[in-house]
Amino acid sequence: MESAVLIFTALSSCGVFLFRSQTKYFFSLFLHTLLIVTASSWAFRALSTGGLMQFNLLEIVGLNLSANIDSLSAFFLAIISLTLLIGLLYANGYLKLYRKTLSDVRLSLHHLALLWLHISLILVNTLRDGAAFLAAWQLMTLSAFGLVVFEAQRKEILKTGFKYLLQMQIGFGLITAAFLIAKTNGAAFGFESLDTYFSSHGSLPVFLLFFLGFGIYAGFAPLHTWLPPTHLTAPSHVSGIMSSILTQMGIYGILRVLVSMHMDWLPVGLIIMTVSILTAFVGLRYTFTQQDSKKLLAYSSITHTGIIGIGIGAGVLGLAFNMPALAALGFTGGILHILTHALSKSLLFQSVGSIYRATHTRNFDQLGGLMNSMPKTSLLFSIGLLALCGIPPLTISISETLIYAGLLKGLAVDNALLHGLIWTIMLVLTLLIGWSLYGFTNVFRKVFLDAPRSEASVQAKEVSDDMILPKAIAGLSLLLMGLFPTVMLKMAEQVTSLFVTDLHPLDDVAPLLTYLGIAGVVLAGLTLWFFKIRGKIQKPVSLNYRQTNSFNKSKPAPEFG
Template identity: 60%
Template sequence: MESAVFIFTAGSSLGVFLFRGQTKYYFSLFLHILLIVTASSWAFRALSAGGVMQFNLLERAGFILPVNIDSLSAFFLGIINLTILMGVLYANGYLKLYRQTQSDRQLSFHHLALLWLHLSMILVCTLRGGTAFLISWELMSVAAFGLVVFEGERKDILKTGYAYLLQIQMGFAFILAALLIAGSQGYFFGFDSLGAYFTTHKPLPVFLLFFIGFGSYAGFVPMHSWLPQTQLTAPTHISAILSGVLTPMGLYGILRVLTYIHTDLAPIAFLLLAFSLLSGLVGSRNTFLQHDGKKLLAYNSIANTGIIGIGIGAGLLGIAFNLPALAALGFTGGILHIANHALSKSLLFFGVGSIYRATHTRNIDQLGGLIRTMPKTSFLFLLGMLALCGFPSFNGFVSEFLIYWGLIKGLTLHTDVLNLAVWAVFAGLTLITGITVIGFKKVFEMAFLGTPRSDSATHAQEVTDDLLIPQLLAGLFILTIGIWPPFFLKLTGNVAALYVTDLHPIDAAVPTLAYTGSIGATLIGATLFVLWIRTKPQKPICIDYHSPNSFRKSKKEHEFG
């Protein structure tokens, strides 16, 4: 049944050209919901059954397209569906002005590209055959290109789109080369050939090819140059999707390859940690040199790719040196941070888009005082900002705490050189977090506190509910993960179990997370209450005392507050 729905959705996607105006949007939303329900049912069944769920996706069409869904696939399907849903809901309000300026054909191509991006990402996560996977990967890249050049009549946007496509194709060449090398020994062409190949060959050279190919998509430095300008150019709801799920597809590829590697783990771990530290430091440093809100968030995506890579690299280091705590906590924290970043970054991109709709500028230097004129957007932006900074009771705290705790447990390594390496990673991660906290504090003060620094900021008004509802949805998930981590740690633990066997260190961390989360929730609640009181308009207190029978002329009222 699910296969038929999937085929029907793919075939019906061209139907967006048959509708006009708002009807076009609702038709595409209907098809997205069909995809979400179908892919979510696959993920739920795979997680419930355990192991790998296999079936032929094109059986009803008379073709063979084998699908394999394990916990890693299911995890990414969940992130894809949730982020796409929030992005499509946000598009309803954000595209209102575009419906007045863009042609019906351009809007149709936009909805078609978004549908095929959704389709292709689902296929990328579920296909293991080399040819089918590479075709799906190309479909994903081309669909993203179509979304980036939505306003293709502008030469600068078209130039950015072509630069993105060129760099992604270079990464595609490295992925193709790695799969060809693995299949050159007579093995099956695809991911399933990697297990046999790595048992007889050193994994590091081929993994390096995969890392360059997938890492260029994930935004690892120095393969990141396409990412900031692309996310700046795309419409805001597409920028959220690019940062939330499209970029992490590169991380999916790296994690998929790692499921087949059981030797040479130490050099691979150090390679991943080195590039992750570089990405985190470069990304966090460049983030707060930006004045455009979207470009700022784009560089922060690079920093968070580094944090995720640090968690995965630390987990590999734990496996290589037989440290169960470092392995379990590193992998679980890194994998969970993929979901946390998708939620937080989507919320912040939506916030920047709402500010742009209200003020017609994304320049932070021209804002100020928005917490008074746009209180709902301001508080939701603050929520996403605190989550990305890793404050307690928010989702980012859970994943970063696991990575930090795993690194501390890893200090039991027997050699001074390895201890020094772990200390270096710990210090680097602390520096990345510190820069992020200080930088976002400054951004919030400039954009939302103080006095307006432009007429547009002075006359800003709160956006409509169709732009606020997706932000609220993201915020609810952020708080749910932060306040109730055990359930989500169990789901993430199913993914980590593909790499590590002992997950008891995760159970040991749950009480600390619950305790810290409750204290953090109290402090955050008190802080928000104080901010609400400070920004609530005060009625002037008037004193006009005089004798009832007095013939004196009443004095002018004196206002306080």
């Protein structure tokens, strides 16, 4: 009975109003656990068989709602289960303060929204019928809105929430319009009609509508304006969930459309690549101008959306130029980057939340010296930053290596246009990685290694273990996936096979990934040795913590959880 757990969870979700304080959390965690176990089992079965799993979600109540899980759906279901588990575990410690300051009803609404977000994410990834998918998509949007406006008593937060909701409705309208156009000649309304439509019509107009609609949710520039303020106002555990998986539903939608396409690969590839490069640079341009750590991570998410798009765009260009190696490595690199980015952003947003709990600020100019006072958070934060920079053995280095390998394979084709594109993309990726490494190194130094710049930073203490454990799970996952890359590669191959039939290039590059992991272990050892010889941070002899910072004299923006 595949539908029993989903229906039971949906019906039981309002039970959060019956409990008080932390009991409410444990009840909702029980329901989330049922969903995680169910979705994970679906993902495992679909990925292990490599086929399509179909069943009726409403069979238990005598209605028909067809669920279809292929390797693409299974891959995202696995990410949803992992990142939500990490976020939910972290929420227990992070919500302690809110349990003392917010009403019982407000907390119940928060847990209810989180449960329905989980349910809607599962539905979005399993439904193909247009009406059912759009209903699940709208439910996902509204649930996320409820989480963003958690502290709705603050007008700034409510205003940000409604701006987010408005932009999501624009995207929803574009997706609906694309489905309506594709519904021709009596074809079904939804993804099932796309194969028929694309086989007899030009792909570009409908693809553009889908790309714009899903691109708003993914945060592609210039459609990204909702993302930084939304992350800024949401609680840290919600920001981690949004950045790690919620925005990636836009990428899922784009990939789902690409599965059904048969032509126009070159213009589609150029569109994806151009927008992705623009997105990556826009995100990176604003990342390191931020003083608020959550806003910095939000713009970094935009950058990595661009890198994911670059990988997918490279895969599409491989199809356009009949280059299986470029297609396979490009798609696989972009797909794996979704997973690695999800884990690293979960870790970093939770680390920022821990720092905020300890210091009551997210402003870099008011931090410093946290390596001594918060050593566990410091270590885990450094893992997240190194992962974002693509440093082995952490997993983002694997996805970027695959993209590079695919681009180099593409140079074997004697085509001037393709060569020009490849050299441009490689230059862009190199600049992005180098700029990120330099910027995040400065961030880490400023927050953890420099002398404290405020009294709160001096008095900071490490957060409780219930806020350390989820970050440790995310960090350990990043390390293990980087050290054993072939496991991740095999999982991603199942998704890539939806676009490319020849997967031999992935087997050829597997040894390189293993050597990369070994080299990463050596690099990690040298990094730990550096921190050891760095010694304890010297506290300043005299420091006026109330002195106005000369680099930031403007009135600071209000900070939220």
